Amino acid sequence: MNKLVKGRVYTLIGAVSWGLSGACGQYLMNDSSVSPIYLTALRMMIAGLVLTFFACWKQPKQFREVVKSPKTMGKMLFFGIFGLMLCQLTYLISIHDSNAGTATVLQYTCPILIVIYVSLKEKTVPTVMEFVAIFFALVGIFVIATHGNPFNLSISPTGLFWGIISAFTYALYTLLPGKLIQQWGSLIVTGLGLLSGGILFYIGSASWQYSIQWQPYTLFAFFGIIGVGTILAYTLYLEGVTLIGAVQGSLLASAEPISSVFFSIVLLGEVFQMIDMVGIIFILIAVYIITMKEDIQEKHMQMNH
Numbered sequence: 001m002n003k004l005v006k007g008r009v010y011t012l013i014g015a016v017s018w019g020l021s022g023a024c025g026q027y028l029m030n031d032s033s034v035s036p037i038y039l040t041a042l043r044m045m046i047a048g049l050v051l052t053f054f055a056c057w058k059q060p061k062q063f064r065e066v067v068k069s070p071k072t073m074g075k076m077l078f079f080g081i082f083g084l085m086l087c088q089l090t091y092l093i094s095i096h097d098s099n100a101g102t103a104t105v106l107q108y109t110c111p112i113l114i115v116i117y118v119s120l121k122e123k124t125v126p127t128v129m130e131f132v133a134i135f136f137a138l139v140g141i142f143v144i145a146t147h148g149n150p151f152n153l154s155i156s157p158t159g160l161f162w163g164i165i166s167a168f169t170y171a172l173y174t175l176l177p178g179k180l181i182q183q184w185g186s187l188i189v190t191g192l193g194l195l196s197g198g199i200l201f202y203i204g205s206a207s208w209q210y211s212i213q214w215q216p217y218t219l220f221a222f223f224g225i226i227g228v229g230t231i232l233a234y235t236l237y238l239e240g241v242t243l244i245g246a247v248q249g250s251l252l253a254s255a256e257p258i259s260s261v262f263f264s265i266v267l268l269g270e271v272f273q274m275i276d277m278v279g280i281i282f283i284l285i286a287v288y289i290i291t292m293k294e295d296i297q298e299k300h301m302q303m304n305h
Helices: 003-030 036-058 062-066 070-097 098-108 110-121 127-147 157-176 180-186 187-206 219-244 246-252 255-268 274-304
Strands: none
Touching: 003 098, 003 219, 003 246, 003 255, 036 070, 036 098, 036 187, 036 219, 062 070, 062 110, 062 187, 062 246, 070 098, 070 127, 070 157, 070 187, 070 255, 098 127, 098 157, 098 255, 098 274, 110 127, 127 274, 180 187, 180 274, 187 219, 219 246, 246 274, 255 274
């Protein structure tokens, strides 16, 4: 298997694994009465511990440098709370109030928010491609939320609210660790971010007060969201992106909302109408346009060099 094919396979499996985690999270919260707060804290701590050990084993020198620097560890903790924790908590609350497929698709409007943020920050007008992408994303959200009737919401108002908030927190999660990842690599940053953020959130939210109603499939669902949907997903996706690049990685990551809808239907019996699928396609087209724009810019820069 050559480098490119290997990278694509890893990235795709990582994205699909994230899709499975959403369905597992929905089962745990709705069928086993697990609190989104407790699930976020547990998921971050366990996955963070495993990924931190993996980072320590794979990059021992860099890892020691990071741990010895209080300033760097402070930045890791900041990313862990305001990037990873907020992103995962709002996503799980959105799933709890709607369903895994809808919550994942709404979260995937994140690239559009980043385009708007960059335009405001740099005081530039979005390009024609960006305007088209924003239009498709807004139409997609409108279709999913209303089924075409602006006077009637087809999902719960709280589900829609937290879905949009999770897109904002996903944008934060994407923007915050840029310099840290450039300096220390994504594995160290993700592992320490998850672990430090998870421990602080567990203490701050007093997560020990929550209990779990154990159902026959609860353990499988925990393994699905933590083992497959966090540890395996992050490891394979990050490894895949290093082999194929961020643009192709972003494009293949679109498999997450598709797989999340698929797992919601197959594993949880969720019903999606044809108009829901239309809304999902609109949002995926928006993400595709933004990704293609980045690809064109990247190739243009390479040609100029």
